[in-house]
Amino acid sequence: MNTDAHERARKLIALAGPETLSAADRPSDQRSSNAWLAAHLETCASCRAFAENAAQTIHGLRAIPIAAERSLVSTTQIRVRRRALELRRNRERLRLVSVSCTAVTLCALLSTVVLWRGFEWLGERAQLASSVWQVGFLVFCVMPALVAAILLLAKDRHLADHTGSYRG
């Protein structure tokens, strides 16, 4: 057997189309080539080994996309589930924030009303003009914010001086 025959056989194996295609659908020259190849493979062990090797390689290559798809599907499912959980947590957090905001607003309103009534009562008891206890009420309401602002400013100044001294 000459080397041309082996070469032709291996070329035919390498170029072989899908096996699912039935023999009748193939072009006649290909059919005759297949017949020749089958005859050659029956007599040549080395080309038979090559054909088996090629078939195994093709089988292995076909298995890879399936494995990749499966892992892709599972990771996508995990990601989707995680995102859904995240969204639900965010919604719950948002609801908690809105509930506490409402509670804080109601508390502030209630305490303002109570404070107003308290100042009114005190003003009447002390026989003060309504404008006086009203100013007192305003000062009392604004005072915490004012004190906090002053403290924050003082802290900023302190920090600025401190970092300035470090730099200098």
Ligand SMILES: [Zn+2]
């Ligand atoms: Zn051969």
